[in-house]
Amino acid sequence: MDLDFLSPVSAALLESLQGLNEQSVGAGLKIHTETSGIPELDDVQVAIIGVKENRLAGTEDEFLHFDEIRASFYKLFPGNWHINIADLGDVERGDTVEDTYFAVQSLVAQLVKKDVIPVILGGSQDLIYAQYRAYDTLDQMVNLVNIDSHFDLGDAEKPISNKSYVGKIVVNKPYNLFNYSNVGYQTYFNSQHEIELMERLFFDAYRLGEVSSNVSLVEPVMRDANLVGLDLAAVSSAVVGGPYYNSPNGFDGKEICALARYAGISDKVSSFGIYEYTSAFGNLGNMLVAQVLWYFLEGVNYRTNENTTSAKKNFVKYQVPIDDEILVFFKSPVSGRWWIEIPFLANANTKLKRHTLLPCSEEDYLDACNQKIPERWYKAKRKNEI
Structure with a gap:
């Protein structure tokens, strides 16, 4: 596999975590470090990758890193898991956004072909476009599920952004998208034009209130997904705890973790992305992302392989x-x-x-x-x- 796009996990972070409990998640991970290099993936089921790309979210001056998420995640204790997990480090920003897309697309495609589930920790959500394009070489139609308060269809005629990538997925060749499902949209954030377009394309959309009233409603939707993206702005600002998002409504911590577990337990989901992360997240937000990641892995562990x-x-x-x-x-x-x-x-x-x-x-x-x-x-x- 060509994994040259990846930089190792920060040595400073690993040094700060010396003395981790030997039962913790971090103690059992295969980690890409500067000294040991990229770990072997032959017996790995899930690989974590950070992507430091946020230029199309209008926050390009922000230096993005994932040390706080990793620190929170490594300290957690696993469930009774029988899966092996690797942390492959980060994809640095390319010279252009397209360069970053190419790296993400290549990595995701290689990992999926190897039956390793990539979990992407990302900046701007337009990275879903690169995650989706990884399936171009896999000879299958794709079902995309997006946990998001916005449809993000945008204007396909305009340049791609973190609010218009779905439109690009729909209109750009090759046409691999069979279904797009939005989970948690909030009507006041979406124009009637976009709502009507979702209906005309026979896409699925579930309002925040519907899902909050019955989270199990979307279990079949997740079970039919090939790739899942999660916009952290779909979570209530009070739960995230940082100043970046300012919407009082959204999923609470238990709901977003339940959705992540449904994505993990789906036999078909072969890649998962957590997007719109910002370094403005405080300890509360970083721990939430760590727990979302934990619940996705919990789901993967309990897959029943009923697609065979x-x-x-x-x-x-x-x-x-x-x-x-x-x-x-x-x-x-x-x-x-x-x-x-x-x-x-x-x-x-x-x-x-x-x-x-x-x-x-x-x-x-x-x-x-x-x-x-x-x-x-x-x-x-x-x-x-x-």
């Missing part, structure tokens, strides 16, 4: 007649989770044919029994027909 062909053979099948359709549901006897089959067309993009089961909830099955078609099934079917 052998696992699906054991699913229980249910058929529900509704209108002119027969909806076909499947339930895992192991996890109790549900899926619904999407009837792909014969001339559909061949990249889609491997994804015939759409994660859903038991409530979707019960609704179908009461002659109500699940909205996500309808949207997925319509996208396939376009």
Whole structure:
């Protein structure tokens, strides 16, 4: 693997953490240091990478580093985990933003191909564009989930920024995006034009209030995601504790950690990014990011690998007649989770044919029994027909 883009974890940080409890997360990590170099990844399941890029957030004069997050995270204790984790250090700013994108895209693609899940600690959220472009070489359609108070569609005709990267993902070739789901949007931060555009494109959007009332609502959405991005501005300012964000509404600490765990436990999620970090975060904000990272890893540890062909053979099948359709549901006897089959067309993009089961909830099955078609099934079917 070509990991030359990476600089080691700060020696000063590692020195300050001498004497860590031998049971702590940090004591068990494989860490990229100046003296030992980049660790071997043959038995690693998750790799942490910092990306010091924030120019397109309008904070380019800020020197970005992740020592405080790492210090908070290393001191935590793991759960009863059976995964190996590496901290590969940081991607420094390139001469241009595009140079940074190239480095991130290359690293994520290499790690995903090696079945290592990259977890990106990033500055501006436009880095999701590079995270997404890493899938260009993987021959699959991609489902992107974004935990964000904004849709970030922006104007695709204008230069990319941390508020317009989704528009670029939609319109730029190659066209790998099958679905975009926003979790936690706040209506007053999004124009009616963007809200209507989300509906026309059959994308999924879940308001903050919906998710806060029932966080498990988005578990099937996370289960269908290939990559997940988290905008830290989606968290209430009171929870983050720093002066950078000034919105009183947003997810609280327990909710954002629950969402991170759902992303981690998803068998399909192969990369995860935490964005819009700033050095203005105080101890409270840094500990929150460390705990979000902890919960994602907790989820990864408890994956059940139900995407495999052998696992699906054991699913229980249910058929529900509704209108002119027969909806076909499947339930895992192991996890109790549900899926619904999407009837792909014969001339559909061949990249889609491997994804015939759409994660859903038991409530979707019960609704179908009461002659109500699940909205996500309808949207997925319509996208396939376009």
